[in-house]
Structures are given as C-alpha cells and as structure tokens.
Amino acid sequence: MLDCTPKEMKPRLSGGLINPAKTCQPIGAMYAALGIHRCLPHSHGSQGCCSYHRMHLTRHFRDPVMATTSSFTEGSSVFGGGANLKTAIKNIFQVYSPDVIAIHTTCLSETIGDDIPSLIQSAEIPEGKLVIHTNTPSYQGSHITGFSNMTKSMVKYLAQASTTVKKDQVNIIPGFVNPGDMREIKRLLKAMNIESILFPDTSGVVDSPMTGEFNMYPAGGTTIEQLKDTGNSKLTIALGRFASSDAAELLSSKCKVPALALKTPIGIKASDAFLMALRGSFAQEVPAEIEEERGQLVDIMTDTHFHFHGKRVAIFGDPDIVTGLTEFVLSLGMAPVHILTGTPGGAIGSAVGSFEEDINGMLLEANLTANVKAGGDLFTLHQWIKNQPVDLLIGTTYGKYIARAEDIPFVRAGFPVLDRSVHSYMPLVGYRGAMRLIEMISGALLDRADRDAADEDFELVM
Amino acid sequence: MNVGAVEMLESRQDFIATKGKQKNQIKCDADSIAGCVSQRACVYCGARVVLNPVTDAIHLVHGPIGCASYTWDIRGSLSSGSELYRNSFCTDLKEQDVIFGGGKKLTAAIDELVAKYSPSLLFVYSTCIVGVIGDDLDAICKSATSRHGVEVLPVQSSGFIGNKAAGYRAACDTLLQLIEPTKQIWSKKAGSINYLGDFNLAGEAWIIEEYLREIGIELNVVFTGDSTYAKIKTAPQASLNIMQCAGSMNYLATKMEELYEIPYIRVSFLGLEDTADSLRRIAAALDNVSAAAKAELLISREIAKTKPVIDWYRGKFAGKKAAIYVGGGFKAISLIKQFREIGVEVVMVGTQTGRQEEYDTINELVDEGTVILDDANPAELERFMVSKGANLLVGGVKERPLAYKLGIAFIDHNHDRKHPLSGYVGAINFAEEVYSTLCSPVWNSIRKGDD
C-alpha cells in the first residue's frame, strides 16, 4: 500500500522531515542564474549536487540545463575548495565561454568555509567576462531562499546608479515562477507601454524552441547591460516577497530605486494590484485589450462560480505561489482548509515577514479558519487531510501520493511538476493565468463529478 | 553558438578514444575535472540506488534536505509488498546542527520513526556534510539498534569524490552487515540461487524469477530489487550467486564467496543472445541437468516467438545509428549487443563510471571508428553524436532534452524507464521502444535548412 501515513497525529519533536515540501538552496540559485543571458551557473561543491540540481530542473522544464561543478575531491574538504574553484573558472571560460559565471555554494563548501569573494578576486578572468557569486548553505531556508540570494547577488554585483535622473522604466523581479509566467508579465508590460527590466528571466532559456541544434546559451535571459541598468530605474516591483523582496530592498539601498513588494500576481486581486501599481507609477492607462481580458475573466468566474462555492481545498508549495493561489481560490468562493509551505516562514524582523500571518489574515477577512504551516512537510499535510478531508488538492507533483491515497482531485501547480508537460510554457499569473487556473480547477472537479455520478445523475451539460 | 565547435580541454583528451585510431588506453575511474559539466553523481546517490529497492526499510537521509528531496521515489523500482521505501525521510539538518553536531537530532529522528512505523529495518545514510561535521553514525545506529530491537544500519556514503562506485561499495558493506548470520549457521538450500544486481526498475527481476522457476531453479533473494529485510537475511543459504550489474555488485559477490562459500557467475538478461547464454550457464554452474534441458525448451520456444518480431523491427531500422551514454560499463556492453540484434549500428559509447576491463570489452565489441568516451560532458556528447550521424541516443534524464534539441531520438535506459528490458519480452520491448522514438513522425516537423 502506497499510503504509509497514519491518521493519528502524534507530536513530532525530532525536527526531521517526512516527505518534504522543499528542497535545498543551490537549485534555486542555479535556476535564477539561468535567467541571465549567456550565464553559466557554477556549483561550488562536489559534482553530485550539481548533477541532482540539473536533473531536477531538467525533469521540470524538459529542457537541457547547463551548469558546471568544482568537482570536489576528498582533499578539498581538508584544504578547502579554493584550488578547484580557480581551476574551474579558468576551464569554464576556456571551454564553454559564457559571458558570466554565477557561482553558488553547497552545504559542503559552506561547511568548509571557502571564502568565495577572495577566490574570485585571485582567479583568472578574461577581459570583458564576469564572475558573480552567492552563498547558498543548504541547511538554511529552501530553494526559494537560494533563488532570492542569487537574485540579490545580481543586484550586488551588477546594478549601478549611473544616471542622475531615474529612467522612466520599471524593474520587475518575477520570483521563482515558470518561463510561461515571465512571458506573460512581459506581455502585460508591453501592452501597458511601460519600459521594463525583468530579472531573472528564464524565458527563452528553459523553454527554448527546437531548432535541430543545441545551444548552450539560448537566446533568452536578462542581459548584463540590463542588469546594470536596473540601478537607473524609477521603481522596482518585487513579485512574491519570499523570492524577490531581498533583491528589491538591496536595489533601493544601493541605487536608491524605490521598492514595492506585491504578491505574485496569481488571481484577479493580485493581478489588479500589479496593474494598478504600474498605472499609478507610470501614468499609463490599462489598455482596452487588458481590460477586455479582465472582463472575460470575471465573466468566466460568474459563469462557473457555483462549481466552486464552499469546496474545501488544500494548497501546498512555495510560499509566494501558495499565497497567490490561496487568495484566488478565496475569491472563487472556495474554502481553503489546509495551507502549507515547506519553506521556513521568515523570522521576525526579516524583510519577508511571516507566511502564516499573511495567510491567516486573508482567511480572517473571509471569515474562515484553516490549518496553516510554514516549514511543514507533506506527511503533516496528509495527516491533516485524513482528519479533515478536502474536495481538491493543489500543489506540486509530490501531492500525487496524497491525491491517490485519499482519492482527491488534484491540480498541479508550482515547482516541481515532474509528471506532466507543457505547464512551464503556460502562465498562472495575470488574467490569462487566472483563466487557466479556473480551467484546471473546474476540469479536475467536474471530471471527478462525471466519474462518480450514478447513471441517472450523469449530465451532459454542467 | 554551437558548442560542438568549441575547443576541447586538453586534459579531457585522455578520456576519449576512437576505435582503430590509437593504441592508448582510455582513462577512466578518475575524478572529473573542475569546471566540467559533469554528469556524474555522488557517493550517497550510488549507495541509495543500490539499497533503495529494499522495500520494507525506512531510508533515512542524515543531512540537509536537498539530498533527500532529489532521491524521493526517483528510482522506480517495483515492489510486490511494502511501499515504505517510497517515502522520503530526512533529518533536515539546520545551521545549529552543522555547528554543534547532528547526532542528537538523528537519534531523535530514529526514535520517532521507529515509534511511528515499527519498521523491520532502518538505513541511515550519511551525506557529504556529515563526514565533515563528524557525527558518529556507527555509534548512534548501534545504540538505536539495542534500544529498539530493530536493526538500524549506517550507510557510510559521506564521501564526495563524486564517483558512484564508492557509494556502491558503501551500500554493499551495509548489506553485508545486514546479512551477517549472528547465531544461526545457515544450512545450504541445494540448487537455490541469489540474483545480484537487478533493481527491478520495471519488473525485470520478476521476469527472470519466472524463467528460473520454469526451469526448476529457486530464486532465493534478489539484490536488491523487490527485496525485504527477511529475504536478505536468507542470502547465505544459496548455493550460487548470479550477478548482473557488475559495477554495483562485484564487491558483494566476492565477499559472499569468501564469507559464505557461495560461488558467483556473471550473467546478463539483456538481449536474446545474453539471455539464452545466461540460462545455460546457470544450469551448468549448478550442475543441474534437468534445468539445462528445460532451459533449451524455454529458449527455443521464446526464440520462435521473439525472432519474427525482432526481424520485423530490423527491417525498419536499416541504416540507423545509435549513440550510448549510460552510467556503468556493464550496461553499455549489453546495449551494444542489443543494438546489434536489432540491426542498429553503434557509433558512440560512453559511460560515467566504466572500469578499465569494461572499456576493453567495449573496444572489442564495437566497429572500427566508434568513439569511446568516459565521463563525457554535453558538449562532447553533442559533438560526437552529430559528427557520427547518430539517429538515437540511449541515456539518462539529463541527456534526454539534449538529444531532442538536436533532433535525435532518445530512450531512457535508467531510472525513468517504464518497460522491462530483460529477457525475451524485454528484447521486444527494447525494439518497440527504439521504434517508437526512432520512427516517430514528430521528427518530420523539424524545419530543415531551406524549407
């Protein structure tokens, strides 16, 4: 029996995890680095980590994921990995000739304590090429933290305030989302006629077209010029506080670009907020085509709301995504009853604030209560569901075990999705993304209704 | 930019050979070069893939979360009973554990898991960082074993030379610890055998078990496909070990010969030729005349069924060329033979961890001009697949999108495979799988040059 989770909930004090809902920092840093044009992510540690991260990303995006490794040996753990890193940098520029190498650490190099900045200083870096780095100790935070750290390092190394007057352009930090979402955000900005720099931008990198040729550096990614120019923008919008706020804060303190933190624009409310913020800051009207999309979305919501009303949902995944999804299902009239992220919730005083507080605030507004947990695992979620069943589960591929055990309709969203394709090309964000979510959710619910209906209740029109 | 055109690192040249061109041996079994896009995995990964198919064990990863996340239910080995092994258990080490040691946390996690699941067996894997912070896994496991009366066994997989082989070794050490007959002296069960090196990824071990049953040979336990705590304990009673994946099991086979006087032979059930040959050799090794006779019946019956199907595919594959890039040398060797059986020419062979003898065998098997390479990076794979005109690549997860981008067909011969490739049914599955990708109409949609 695939279901090994007992219903009875006993206190768990060891701090160990069963069926995790997060993974380690470096993979997030690797993904962020892929969003720089002609950048090769480099994993400073043993080659096993690098292989794991590439494999996992490959399974999600179904595209080649290139990254190099320092290939630690036993000696590196004794003498440090400095020599490996210097050789690596030299070899990488010689063989793979990227424009920039983005180094992240692993738990091993962190524990040994390699001093990356001074190693970079003493490395041979060809004229016109760049090396940036971020620290990603795997024993803190999650892959989202790693993504945030690498994004922050882009600012630290590259952003420059070089003009006296800020340019009429916006920086958008999209967070750990799919290239399909990044394309959608760029489409909205273009429709609004606003100049923008989106970073990191993995569209055109991990969703590159098939040409019959393998390109180590596909056409996509934020360019170095753009990253430098982020210091001259008049506003940064951080979408998703967990993945994006830190970089925006740094841009504000380093280059005096004001930062605005918004929710990942999943669902109608958060998409409205995003577009309103843009309209307010850039004195641009929301164009008719986008207004029309919004109208269509509301039309769809009203057409279908009776499918959703009062349906009990469990949602898990990365904190920014889960926050957006929770807000959206609330606006559809659903009742989220279990909400969980594997990423730790953010300490008091940190820029990211508390996940649990955020979610509970939204629930309170809707007069609902739910199980809410940051830093949780899927064992806990499964136990919750066994004790308080739900009508729908939304989350990453790892939810399929729970969905099967409890026979619950299941909508895949977030990272990773390892067992379905096309998802990374399609947005969840914006009005279009909301329409897609409705299609997925109602599809799952109605397929189940069809499956379970007695002959006499089986309906042609639903 | 086309990476195929970039210069190759001089230090990599020793790792690549072309049959017929040079005399010198290929360099292998060495560390990857710093700065390479290496495809290699780590010691923990090697140990985990060997032990993971022990279905009723709790596999507890002592380390930060990543290692546990990436190996959660990825080796799709099939179970006929418990599914406990498909859950992911991890101590999720945090900063304070790294500073002050993770021993306490590990002990608490073991206690909690034993209370929750009452498992018969618990493996504790150490990850690379545990080797550095110095938690004493042996002592912690020993004391947990005596406290709970449940076997809690450490897997010393904290090295990070990056070679999976070290992990295989660590796994075998743990298995030996598990097998060790403490009080009982095992009486031999005449004619029963252990099958080493089949992980039952898609039910292969079951196919082989069925063949053996038909010819009257009892399969004692498989290492480690669909195995359990109780079954592994019976290993010493076998009178013969047959070993398939030599890379991971050589050490275990040698040790079992030494400790329990179980001789071993190498077998392969991949492809028609190897399957027949293996069945015959097993019967011969056991001196079992009746089994030998029954094996002949089985072989001729299955060949009669399989041959026409394979021949049909052969016709479709005329002129097609394949490239191979897999984990171990043994697998590469089998694949070369299988491709020969279905009439596909092999133009490139690479492995991540092949050993010298295996590369020698590969060199004997392949045609003149075939490229042989060790621990290749994607740029090298691309260069040789393109220059050799490969139509198909056999590889693992990371190579799939690379092949597709080049418009080259692909089959997974590793963790992600879905159909058993062993025995006669496996031979047909293999041909079918090659056919379904090589001859798919999707390749026709690619725009070529001037259209």
Ligand code: SF4
């Ligand atoms: S947890 Fe540490 S050792 Fe494991 S994959 Fe992540 S960085 Fe590598």
